Every structure is written in C-alpha cells, then in structure tokens.
Amino acid sequence: MKNDKLELFQASELSLEEFSIVELEDRLEFFPKCEINIKPA
C-alpha cells in the first residue's frame, strides 16, 4: 500500500513518457493452471 501511494506522488511529479523511459515489466509467462469445474451428471 505504501508503494502504491509512492507511485501516486511520483506520477504527479515526473512524467517518464516525456523522456521516453519505459520501466520494463518482469516477463512472467503465465499458463492457466488447470481448473476443471464441470460437475459430472
């Protein structure tokens, strides 16, 4: 929560887009874990 608030203030102070800076995300390639919720008749 603290970090989100920090981001809130940072966003209002400095625009990274203006300098063409991109903070690259961690590349987490997801795969949906098998969830079978079909009940047999």
Next chain:
Amino acid sequence: MAELLCFNQSVQVYPFDGASPRPMFVCEVPAQEASSRLLLPQDLIEFLRGFDGTKSTEDLIQQYVEMHPQYTMEKVSSLVHQYCLSKGLLVQANVSQPVQAEGRARRRGYLYLRVKLFSPKFVATVSTPLRWLFEWKVLLLLLPIFVLAQSVYFIRVIPSYQFSLNNMQGFDFFLVTLLASLLGLFHEFGHAAALNHYGYNRSEIGWGLYISFPVFYTDLSDSWKLKRGQRAMVDLGGIYFHCLSLTTVLALILWKHSHLLVYCFFFADLQIAMALNPFLRMDGYWLVSDLFGIADLNRRIVLWLEYWFYRLLRISKAMAHPFSDLAVQSRRFLYVYVASVMAFVLLLAKILLVQVVFELIPAYPKLLVKFWSLLTATHLNVWATFDLGSGLLWKGLVIYGFLRLIYNTLIKIASWAVRAQRTARAAA
C-alpha cells in the same frame, strides 16, 4: 562544492529490438533479489554516461537542456535526482554504494501472489539438455508431427470414444486435473528451454495469482535482451513443449486406449487456446508484444485511457498522445488492439463482477460457518473438510484478487486526478 555523480558501472546496457524509430536500450540494474530493467533512448544513455564523477551535475544538466530545449532545467534535474539516483542508474561519486535493491514486492506488479516452485538452478539443470529441441531442423521436423497428432485426435480418436464429459466421475476429474497440471508445468519448462537455447538460464518457475486466476509462471525477464524473433520463439516455447507432450499422450491413447487420457488431451488443448489469449498477460500477449516490437503494450493502453481522462477534463497539456512516438503501422495496430482489449475487459469485468459480487461474496460467510461446524464435529469427516477447505481457499483467492484489482484501479484513477489538478493549477 559541486555535486558529483557517476553512471553506475554495474548497469548493463543492451540494444533493444522494438518498434520505436529511435534507438532504444535495455538497462539492467542488478539488485540483491532481482534485477530491474529500464528501456531508455540512446540520447539519455549518452547523457547518463557523461556522469563520470568529475563533471558537475549542474553543468551536465545545463548542457543536456541546451541540446534538448523541450526540457527545462527543473525537469532534467528532477529526472536525475528523483529518478536516476533512486533507480540506481546514477550513484554518488567517491561513495561506496550498495547495489540498488528495489524490493521484489514492489515489482510483483500484476501478480498478486507469487510462490517459487523451482529455483533458477533447478530449471537450468532440466532445461539445458532440452535446448536442442529449438534447433530449426528439429522444429521443422516436429511441426508436421504435431499437426498430424491433432488431426488424428479430432478425426479418429474422438469419434471412436464416447466422448462426453458426463462419462467422467469425480476421481477422473481429479486425475485429469493432475495430469493437465503436470503438462502445464512441462509447458513452463518449454519457455525456460527456449530462453536457455538463446544463452540465458536464470528462469524461475512458480505459481501465482493473476487477477483472479491461479497460474503457473516462468520468469523470462532475460528475454528482453533478445531480438524480436527470438523473443517470439521463447513465447511459443511453452506451447511447443505442450504439443510435444500431447503427441506422447496421443501415442499412449492409441496404445493403452485410456479414456482418461482422451479427456486430458482435450483439456490440454483448451489450455493452449487460453494461453494464446492476447489480452491477458499470457503467451499470446507477449507474442503480440514481441512481434509488433511494443514492449509496454499493456501500459500503452492504460496511458491511452489516461490521455482521454485528461481530454475529457479539457486538460490537453497534461500528457502527449501515448502512441505518438510509434511508427504509423504500429499505431494502427494499437488502435485495433485497444478496441479489442476494451471489449474483452468489459466482458471479463461483467463476468467477474457477477460471479464475485453476487455469487462468491454473499455465499462466503455461510461456507465459513459450515467449514467451522465440520471442523468442530465430534466425528471429523476428513474428505468433506478437505473438500470444503480447499474450496474456501480457492474462492478466497478469487475474492482477494478481485478486490486488489478494484483497489489498484482506484489508486490509478486517483493518481490521474492528482496530475490533472496539478496541471490545471500550473496552467492557471
């Protein structure tokens, strides 16, 4: 005394293969837990490299502003002091600096829960002997076999079995879930093996919660350093391994005639279709991002929404159009993508809202009471307690994920409102 700063010598810089007409570079800032990566334009890299511990910060900023009159001294000073120092791109000269360590929790980002299942060392041990599968000759040889396997399954196997989900019993569901989960893990090793093939073997495999969905993940952050085509191959590596395992499953079906494997094949195919979804951060998302060379696909959409938020408030100076730095072709693609994402997200939001707000949350207290009464019963029914307990846990995670999503959205809108207010005040 003038302030002296240095470009952090432990930062590694790699050229980035993307859609921007400006040359861009990936800066990897090492940290104790996990490195962070930033994409910076060439002129900014050159500016930061100018900090050698001998030139005064003020002079360097002044020189940069003279060369780039679109920026003010305050803005560049704010970039240097607020951003570059905190991110570890710059460090104080002649001061022993600890390696920049931005906590993992801060960058967990879109994954609400993250549990490591396999360490990078273990993943490297498993994936290294599998690297040869990504040789072109092997790929070209296996591709027709995969097509044949799928054709045989749908044309021959399904009609010859009485394929109906009603034929499955409770334990069958458990076994199929288990098998499909194992195939899912093998899928993750496919990504890791592809990345390993291109020279990087620091992938971690784990389990997490994405929006409200439990997922397996592989950390493939090193692939930012690869070329577009190589990144796309890493994205497809999971599905490639899935097809490989399904070919083995088909062979077992034809040999053992196991109806359970017939259902397993079917569910695995469904999973592959889901993984190709380009709107959630699954394989399809990264594939689209890499093929079009747009590293921050999701962020661009959020920026586009932010842009229109300001336009609606009639504050046009708050930010430039988020697609303005892209080539025309990439821009066109993004408009189509944004429209599709909006439609998909609205549909998903409606389903989630109905399911979580009107179904899961109202029923949850009753389930808790039932679980408590089962736990405190004189004769403990282990199976029923486990069944209800795991259901409670799973449903709890879905509710938690949904509430986090709402919270994050509200925080984002609040940050836009703050920025709008500041811009309006500055304009006045």
